[in-house]
Amino acid sequence: MDSRHWNTALERLSDSIRQVSEEPLRAAMMAQVDALRRELVSSEALEASLYREIERQAQELVLLEVARGALARQRDVREVIKTIVESTAESFGYVLVSIYLIEGDSLALQHQIGYDQVVEQIPISGGVSGRVVRSGQPILLEDVHADADFLEAVPGIASEICVPLHDEGKVVGILNVETFAPQRLMDQDLRLLIALSEHVSLAIQRARLFSTIQQSHEAYQMLVGSIGEVIYQTRMDGTLSFLNPAWKRITGFDVEESLGKSVIVFSHPDDADRVFRNRRLIMSRQRDSVMYHTRLRTKNGSFVWVEINAYAIFDERGALVGTAGTLTDISDRRRAEEHAQNQLMFADTLRDLAASFTDIVEMPAVLEQVAVHVTQVAPFDAGCILMIEDEQFRAVWGSGYAERGFGGWRTAFEVSLSRLSQHEEVARWGKPVILPDLAQYPDVMGSATLDWVQSRLYVPIRTRRVAMGIIVLDSALANAFAMDEAERVLAIADLASAVIGSLIDRQRRLQIEKDLRQALEREQALAEVRSQIGVTISHEFRTPLAVIQSSAEMLERYEGKLESGRRADLFGNIRRQIGYMAQMIENLMLISQADTSGLAAKPRTLDLVEFCETVAQDMQRLAGEHHTIAFSHRGSLESARLDPYLLRRILVNLLGNAIKYSPRAGKVLFELAAEDDGVVITVSDQGIGIPPEEMDAIFETFRRASNAGMIPGSGIGLALVKRAVELHGGTIFVTSRLGEGTTFTIRMPLRI
Known part of the structure; x- marks a missing residue:
């Protein structure tokens, strides 16, 4: 029976008692009814209190479950904080809820509910929040005005709870709840927020750990992705189980479409046996690692040279589970090695050419050797050599033009080359010029008999960086000449230029010797003139002699009349001039001796x-x-x-x-x-x-x-x-x- 039925029954009982005629009995019975009524009221209050407690505990369980759910779902600490702040306010009707985390010397707001005036930063050096951070203990202020540390940032606050948040034993922030009057925060609120803070602290620890792990993972992925070499792993059956992004950069195949396939699938047919043989060395445990070169097929059908470094991998029990290693694109290295080999062969050609120049003393013979060796390093159908004389080109060698019906090639080239900008560039700057498609250069073709020419190469003959001639090579094929061939022809031309320069130096040396002989003759004549200058210098004696003569005459004429001081001056003049003359004579004798006998x-x-x-x-x-x-x-x-x-x-x-x-x-x-x-x-x-x-x-x-x-x-x-x-x-x-x-x-x- 609920309280309403009990009240109805008691009213009916009271009505019946009032009909009792005896006063003492009626009073005693009404007293008992009043007692029953009071007991009933007390029971109802207890029941309501128990109901409220049960309801609050249910709300706490729901809130903690929300916190646990947020912790399980969310990896971002800000999202966890937002969920807990909003759920706390919604579940218990708290009007002011906030969470702050420590940043430097302050508490920085992460999320809040209910505040019109938001405080973004709170110093940890003072206030209730600062005391919680410094002590690491929660604080309940049923009446905030009773605490001297309370800072009334928001007017009208009546009570406050501030709970620390921890990460690995250190305070990293606070959970704060405040109320306006008449609502008051009690011990049960403190217990709830302490329990909730433990979940928030755990969320912070988990989110930060996840962030660290994710950063490490991202760094690992970035490192693996940025490595220029392919990192790979194979299973026991030889199929690929791991590839980094460099695989696509080298082969063009996507990583996803390549995983699960054998390396043999991508190997050059001629290299398959080499790949299989090296893999067998590892799988048979004959070697722990191998290194070899092979060719891999790319998505466009071409092949690329790679260096494979493979090694065995084992599980925790020591059992072989496959191979791993790196794959490096060595195409550039192979090309460099081939280029170096070609350069060595070309060096032999240059040595032969240098040997052929040993006994040559005339320029035409040098150019003839140049023509012979150019045919060995560049593919051409016709060619000629023109030297520069008085800013005009003069043909000194040609081959292949007359055979193709171009008998007047010599004059044609001399005229046409002198007016073309390409030739000026070669002559002026001393650099090779390749015309890969002569159809794009109509001004180059000076005669219809050269319509078979599709591409042309110009190479300067230069000495001391000054062009003195041009080698012209023509081909019936378009794009027939490559720059490395141009450089080789240039090297031959430079070697010839050195010999030509030596011949020119020889001529200059003969001229210099002639000039020196003439200069020596002039110097000898000058020496003779200098030897005779002594005679001319005698004129310098006139002044001192005049001084001596005048002083002597003064002494002679006025001997008895001159004061002693004046006589001394005159004698001094005589001595000085005699000394000057004696010094001049000595100098003349010495300089003459130096110019003659030394x-x-x-x-x-x-x-x-x-x-x-x-x-x-x-x-x-x-x-x-x-x-x-x-x-x-x-x-x-x-x-x-x-x-x-x-x-x-x-x-x-x-x-x-x-x-x-x-x-x-x-x-x-x-x-x-x-x-x-x-x-x-x-x-x-x-x-x-x-x-x-x-x-x-x-x-x-x-x-x-x-x-x-x-x-x-x-x-x-x-x-x-x-x-x-x-x-x-x-x-x-x-x-x-x-x-x-x-x-x-x-x-x-x-x-x-």
Whole structure:
């Protein structure tokens, strides 16, 4: 009986009791009815509570089943999260549900239900969510305002549950549920969400594992697919059980249509026995692996050369279950090997040709040998050789044209080749030109008697990268010439060109010898002129002689009237001019000797410091008070072995020039320094300097700087210095700045 029937019965009973006349009895009976009614109400409340609990447990079971189903069906973690969030909200009426995963230092929203204001990122450093992440423990807030960490991102939140999500023991995110008043979250909600979080955590682990596996699988597939070699596997019966995509790239057959077929099906008929024999070596356990070359049939009917590396494969019990290996396209390698073999044979041809050139000294004989050897390397029906003379072609050899009724080929080619752009390209750039179909070049055919020609090859004869002629080969077949044949003809032409170049060089050498003889005769004549220049240079004596004469006359005429200082100046003038003349005479004698019989060093042992100091003092006396020579030295230089005469000429010329080209009161630096096993001599002045563009010419005989002006000089001093330095095995360098001065630096051995 349900509660409605009980209430009806109690009402009827109450009506009956009210008819009882005795008050005490009626009251006692009504009290008992009221007690029954209260008991009935309590029973109804208990029944309703039990019903609600059973209903909630059923909802929890349904939700967990949904989670398990999502876990089983979905491999994408985002899809699993979406299903669980939406099912949780729908099953229990939660209005605010969300799941966040950790990304860096924040929680990133994955999916949510019910939020108008979405919070995409939550820092893990604070708040309730951050505390759950840091502690790894779930939190139930029946009243969110009682927790200091609660951050009211959405107004009106009354309660919250935040549960951590785990992956391999580490917190990777949170499941969060929030409610508005008057709804409150309780312990039973916490238990449900903890159970649900375990399923979400498992889903995350499974999805990430699947993602890793899938990435590895994709990487494997990509690797296998990108390998240029075929990877294959066969069963015991020899049928193919695995092929990677390279199979189709090499053979043209689809992998699917090839699996289950024997390799013999794709083999060249002549190679089938080789394939079978090598497979038998593995299957009979005579070898664990084999490597061999064979030809495979392609889908278009052609054959491709491959290298097969095969090895035995075994199961876990050690039983042979088939073969596996790689298959590599070696067509290019085979072509390269064939090309190399042909090149070796062609090298023999070139050696024979080179040997035939040994005794040839005339160009026509060279071209005749070229024609003979070209016939061995290129298929042609007629051909000719034309050389370039005065920018026109001249035929020097021909074959096959007269036999085909073209007797006037020589003139025809000479005229036609001179006006065709193809020939200009060959002649100008030195490259072969192939005309595979002459029907496309109507201007090439200069005569109707050449209408049989279908293709043509032009090859330059070049020397030092300049074309000097052309080889023309004609064929009655279209596309008769290939580039490798053109290159071989070019190699023959280049070898001939080397011989032709040698013949030309011989002619040039004879001309050079003639030119040298003429130059030598001119040089001898020039040497004679130079030897006579000494006579001309005597004019340089006029100035010093005039100075000497005028000074002497002054001394003679005014001997008693001149002051001592003036007399000293006049005597100094005389001494300087005599010194200048003496130096010029010495230089002339030496340069003349150098131009005729030559100079030779005569070394003697000397104290170099003392020697140089003496020269400096002598030059200072000549310079007088107008210039100062500052001599310095360092290092041990006492036991030098040099030619004192030549060394003095070196120093006198350098110091004399420094004095001559320096202004009055100028200072000349004369430095002497030991260096390793040699000596460094430096002379520096503060004079007019040397123009930079004339620095390289100042050591030439009779050359003077353009800015010397009226300063006297013969132009032979520095030439003599350089020769004397070189006789000592030394070198001389000069640095100069206009208006500031010049420095000469000599390095020579201390002993010669």
